[in-house]
Amino acid sequence: MALNSEVLALLDEMKEIRRNIHRNPEVGLETVETAKLIKSKLDEYGIPYSDCGVNSVVAEIKGGEGDTTVAFRVDFDALEMEEENDFAYKSQVQGRMHACGHDGHCTSLIALAAYLSKNRDFNGTVLLLFQSGEEGYEGALRVIEDGFFDKYKVDYMFGFHNWPGLETGKIAVHNGACMASEDRFEIYVTGKSGHASMPHVSNEPFAAVADIIKGLQSIIVRKVPSHERGVISITQVHGGSMRNGIPDRVMVQGNVRTCNEDVQDLIEESIGQVAKGAATMYGVKAELDYVRKHPVLVNSVPEIGLKAAEKVVGAENVVTDMESSMAAEDYAFFMKHTKGCYVWIGNGSDSAALHNSKYDFNDEILPVAASFFIAVIDELL
Template sequence: MQDEMKTWRQELHRIPEIGLEEYKTSSYIKEKLKKWGIEYKDGYSNTGIVAWVRGTKGNSDKSIGLRADFDALPMTERNNFKHKSTNKGMMHACGHDGHTSMLLGAAKYLSENPDFDGTVHFIFQPGEEGFGGGEKMIQDGLFQDFKIDEVYALHNWPGLKLGQFGVSTGPMMAAVDEFDIVVKGKGGHAAMPDLAVDPVIIASQIINSLQTIISRITNPVDKALISVTKIHGGSAYNVIDDEVKLGGTVRTFKNETRDLIEKKINDTAKGIAIANGGEAEIQYYRKYPATINSKNESIFAGNVAKELVGEKNVITEVEPSMGGEDFSYLLNEKPGSYLYIGQNDNYHNAHLHTTQYDFNDNLLPLGVNYWIELVKKFFQK
């Protein structure tokens, strides 16, 4: 089935779609499921799909959910191979084409070999890249419509070598928040700053001071970051403008740290602005929660990986990433685990979200075999 999966993966790579509008991708998945006679229900988060296979070895109501994301990113691909993106300004730069192909392979195999007692649910999720597709699937009735006991996900990881896995019994990915700050001053002539209130100076002080929230206010052993990633202001060399806009992201793992940083960003921005005769308006947006694996399920998932690739190739208690992931919503509802599967070899060392990234087709069979073994071991627990 490896050649088949490679074909699926490269076909999906050619048709990247984003933002809960992955219509061609969703249709592609459903066509495969229909062809194999696998039952499914669609309409979750617009383009999402849940398929299922019931085992033939008994009447157990035990069930497991396996999830793959299938959206792409708004990027222009710089690769030159034959399967490069055909959709302008869109690219599979995070490997979701590979995740989907691995889950399709597992669905096909298990539908042909249903020698287990229970039900496997295959969760094909749209809109992971900033659109909260996982949360929307839950809101649309994912866990009301289907009894799912535990949930699992695989994500390719360029920081691990092909043939390796990474897992943790706790945090895997950070909570993601965003903020916008509008600094309001008083415009004037650049040669007469004493008659103005310069928002550029105020914004500069705010940017520098925000970093002290991490270095001086949060616990030094508690991972967190604040990155100011954009600043816009001014229109001419000799004009002090009325306002400056800046924005950025916050990453945390603990809810109390998340609360603290939100409060301190507000306090810092407003305090500095007032002290300099200006004002600051802050908008703070809570995006994805932290992806926190449950302990027992992660030990189980890691043990399955060890049996597949050997203990030395499974990194337990892997270092958490400050990236975000909306599988977190599923883990907030059900016990389960999110694992990294190694992507790196001599031909695949580009990082995620870069214009020359491409999923490593050589890990497709490993990913499918992992899903199959996980399912078998799950129903033997």
């Protein structure tokens, strides 16, 4: 591997920063102390920054002449989970832990800031975006709504996620879709309540609900083309409060994932058809509330990510045939406004899974991520 020597020299310092963040996890948009830590390091490096979104931070580093702007984005929020690791830097906050590696993502960009504070031999501008609230709190949208793309002319944006199961020293680059969309839906089925002993004088909604759930399972296999991928999962069913009473209303909740926007449209339409058909059959009313939470994350310039990855880990360690993940990433919102590429950096074949109570970010990949960012700058600026 051709890791940047200056970044390698920072590894011990960066390990301490990463473990400090791990020890003190903050959830969602309430990332006040972590943002303070980021700002303290930027102050130390003499890099100007400003607040954006909700407790997110953007730093601006100008090089020589040139009007191209390249942004790098990382997240730094934790999860509401109890950590089961027993190392010295385990979470000190009950019910919260960095189970997705955002502590490491954040530290990788701090390492890039340290490097760029002494190396500005590029033409153009580099933006470092530290984003809160990735884990379902719409942190990316808050940044965009706060005028990020109005204030800065962002020509390219790059990001990464550590990837358990992928060997350390390998980088995966996807051509096209990298992460899935996430949609959420609720179907409200309304009938007529009554006594359980006299269903003939009521109109119970559960029969329709049963057919709706069964029908939803047929959408992927019968309507989605076999070369495409999609997931429909029923996550909650609520209705009724008595053993001997038929309720008026039952709610079915679910989650949808796909890596193609056309398939996303097809699934939403099909869910509505299934609900309407079952409601008609049983003489009840069905209302669908469908929300598109995250779009598909599509790499528009994978060739740049590929070249940068090859410079850092060698062509033999760049993986280009991994399936896109059905997990979602709100980085996808940024890709609606600019060109970019999002890569996966191996966290180790023996790493615990993301969102697992035994997970920990692999400190040894901090210089891999920072070196990848530097290689992107070399490619573009």
